[in-house]
Amino acid sequence: MKPLKLTIKNIASFTGEHAIDFSLLGNMFLICGKTGSGKTTVLDSLTYALYGSLPGSRRQNEIRSLRSDFCGPQEECYVELDFMLNGKTYRVRRTLPVDRITRNGTVAANAEEVELYRLDGTEAELMSRQKSEADSLIQSLISLSADEFSRIILLPQGDFAEFLRQKxxxxxxxxxxxxxxxxxxxxxxxxxxxxxxxxxxxxxxxxxxxxxxQAFPGSQAGERIREYENEAEKASKKCEELRALLFDIQTESRGLEEKIGLHGDYEAAVKELEKLLSQADEQKADEENLSQLREAVRIEPFLDAAEQAQAKRNRIQKDSADVQSQLENLARIKTDSESRRDEYERFRERIPELSSLIQNAQLALGAAEELRTAEQRLCGIENGIQNESAAIQSINEKLEPLQKIAQNEDSLREAGEAAERELFATEYLHLKALEKDAHKTESDLQKTAENARIILNGFSEERENIRKTSGAYFLAQNLEEGKPCPVCGSLHHPHPAESEKQTLGLEEKIRTQQNLCEQAERSLRKAQDDKKELQGRIAQSRENLARFTEDFIAECEKEAENIDTASVAERQKTARREREKQAAAYTEFEKACALIREYEAALKIPQEKLRELEKDKAAAQAAFEHGQRQLADLLSRIPADIPQSGQAAAEAEQRAQTVQNILTSLRGERERLENAVRAYDEQRTRTEKAIAELTGKEAVLKSELNSSEKENDSCRTTLYEAVENSVFVSAARDITERIERIRAVLQNKAYINELERKIENYKTEKQRLEILCGEKKALLSGSLEEMQAARERLSLQKNETEKDLGESENALADIRTKLSDAKAKAGEYEHLEKRRKELFAELADYEKIYNAVSxxxxxxxxxxxxxxxxxxxxxxxxxxxxxxxxxxxxxxxxxxxxxxxxxxxxxxxxxxxxxxxxxxxxxxxxxxxxxxxxxxxxxxxxxxxxxxxxxxxLDSLFIDEGFGSLDDTALEKALSVLDEIRGSRCIGLVSHVASLKTRIGARLEIEKGLTGSRIKTVQG
The missing domain is CATH 3.40.50 (Rossmann fold)
Structure with missing residues (x-):
């Protein structure tokens, strides 16, 4: 990942929008500036743009700290980064959350916004706007997590120095x-x-x-299974013998039951035949009823024809009477209509007059509506004039106190410059005082190291003198038993020379003094390193003073000659408080100026609206007066006899309602007359048409009535002849009674088929039972009492055999259950033993592996x-x-x-x-x-x-601080190593060491101001 361009707006100490074009800085550049100016903010912005979090342990809970304290609460704050990866260019933009006030008055934060694009020339392809998706895409592109990025790309020196000292x-x-x-x-x-x-x-x-x-010893399993198998075989044979005996008994019983059953069948057939013969009288009555029902069915068509002819004649007579009555009513209606003809003709003449009046009323209603609209517009303009005047007055009231604040610009600027000058001076004086202390410390430590070295040299010389005077002792140190002495040649050395006791004490002193020398030299080197770092800070402070006059610088230099740390500390605190106070005052001044510009711009809007409203008011007044004259003229054309036509209303709503009432009255009257005329014409037409239709219908009905009389006489004659030739002649003396008898019989017409089946079934069943009784009687043999005694004996023998068989089968089932249980437990034992061996072997393997890795x-x-x-x-x-x-x-x-x-x-x-x-x-x-x-x-x-x-x-490396502790030689070595590894990488060094500016040409200079920091790009 290689950064190309970083854009930040209202981030940390930076106010407004700032852009960093890394392509202008080359492959190695310096990020420099005063302490607290915002150097580390550049690295924080890079991390936040890519991962939405901050480096190290700060993480999510400090993201809100990125928001600049110099910007307003609703101003936009974002970070935008263009970067290159694998030859492709991407852009990610993250906008910080902004607090907002909800409807119920609580404070809520808008969610962080993120956008990820793929750039191709001037085209930008959107990849994601979802935070979780964009974070996942960026991490998959870079292949580093936020932790890895902050430790590998940013290279925080403090963290790795801590890593060296960790446990x-x-x-x-x-x-x-x-x-x-x-x-x-x-x-x-x-x-x-x-x-x-x-x-x-x-x-x-x-x-x-x-x-x-415990329940089933595995060693006894085979013996038990064999015992159970033998017992099961014996019990099975006994069951088979008992089943064969039971089968023979059941066979004999079934044959005996068949013979006993033949006696019962014969007796049942005889009883059934006797019961059937007892129904002979009922059978005879059914045959007589069937004969009468068949004769009535033959006469039924003649009876139906006579009844239909009679009904037809009665219907025609009734229709003829109804037509005659309707003709009489229509004649009376026609006479009444002729008497009211003149009244409805007057109604026809009145309708056109009412239409003309309605047209005038509609015009008046339109004029009233226009007049109301003009009046409302005039009222709206007057209200608008009042509102805009109030708005102008409100803005002027807000401007007055802000303009008083803006008049103090020069005094605020002078006070701020004075506070900043005093702060820079006290910082410089404080560093110079520390430099004096560092000189003194270095001098003292140098003397201490020189004294320690002198003492060590004295001890060394003393040890050398002792060695010269104790040569025999040093020769004795190399003697070995069995080897010749270099002095006397003896192979045995019973009394070798001994050292003086003082020599052993001197060696201990030398070792102790060497440790003291090393400690003193380390302390001296540390003091020298601290002094170099302090001198770099003094040079940086001296550059800050260069912004002011030479006299002021000379005054500071003169004052620094006699300053000490204690005296300048309180002065420095006072200067810092004063600068913070002036910065806050200047911030208030800038906010006031911004509000003045906003209010002045806002004031132009109501002033312009007020001028336009004054023009519109004159036009609206003229339109209102014209509408009043037009409405009065239209109302004068409506006759006085129309309800409410003479009323005059003062208010717009009343005027419109008056005209609307007049129009409604005219329309109602016209509608009433039109409906009355229409109803009169329709009634007259319907009456004449109905008279013509009923006259024709009356003639038709007279003709149909003559025909129906003849048809009725013919049907009745035919019916009487059929009745006289039937079985019903003897049923009654009068023809009418005979016909009623036929009707009564026909009510049972639905049962004719049932009677026929019943009679036929009786005959068939009688014949069947007579034949059955003959056949059963021929099959009978033996005594019924003997066969019943034999059946009782076989029943007792069967019960005893079934009891023995049940006991034998239960015994066999018990034995088989024990056998199955024994086999199951033996199989379970074998399975568990096999499983135990498998698990033991597998556990041993895993135990070895786990012990190896744990x-x-x-x-x-x-x-x-x-x-x-x-x-x-x-x-x-x-x-x-x-x-x-x-x-x-x-x-x-x-x-x-x-x-x-x-x-x-x-x-x-x-x-x-x-x-x-x-x-x-x-x-x-x-x-x-x-x-x-x-x-x-x-x-x-x-x-x-x-x-x-x-x-x-890893196309980028950013190294944050740590160079101030190096001397010139080590610094050159470190820079040469970085220069070797950079290749095509982008390497950024973050430091306030002044000497790095002369060694690295390309740099980002972070300049700290009263209202925020700014970035200056210097190309190498």
């Missing part, structure tokens, strides 16, 4: 975030879970085996610690080469070989010093040495991550 347990946590060991951790957890699961399963199987052994191994190291050790050794390999180069071959970094406790072995670092030939802990390094080691370590982590993951392109 093994703390260092393990940091390495776990930098390198992917989650899958190894998960593997160890899964192995533990699998081992525990297998152990639980084995315990469960062992418990089941123990319970089964630290229960000969080296007592966990898998994740071993993986991190491999990563750390690779990082240390890269770091050692760079550290050796920066330190001119003096220092090299190693992973400590000593064992660590609790699984942290191999995670300690140490530094080899070629000057002393010894290794020492990282915590003993000075400030400059720590920077050299931490920059080497940071770059090594970056190299390791890129080497391990080919998908990660």
């Amino acid at each position: 093994s347990s703390e260092r393990k946590i940091v390495l776990s975030k930098l390198f992917p060991i989650e899958r190894f951790t998960r593997t160890a957890e899964r192995l533990k879970e699998k081992r525990n699961s297998l152990s639980s399963m084995l315990e469960e199987v062992m418990g089941n085996l123990q319970r089964l052994e 630290g229960k191994n000969p080296k007592k190291i966990q898998l994740e610690s071993w993986i991190l050790q491999m990563y750390l050794e690779e990082v240390c390999l890269y770091a050692a080469k760079r550290l050796e180069r920066i330190s001119d071959g003096r220092y090299t970094m190693y992973v400590k070989d000593a064992d660590g406790g609790r699984g942290y072995r191999g995670l300690d670092l140490e530094i080899y010093d070629s000057y002393t030939g010894k290794r020492r802990a990282c915590s003993t390094l000075s400030g400059g040495e720590t920077f050299m080691a931490s920059i080497s370590l940071a770059l090594a982590v970056s190299d390791t991550v890129q080497a391990k993951n080919g998908g990660v392109q």
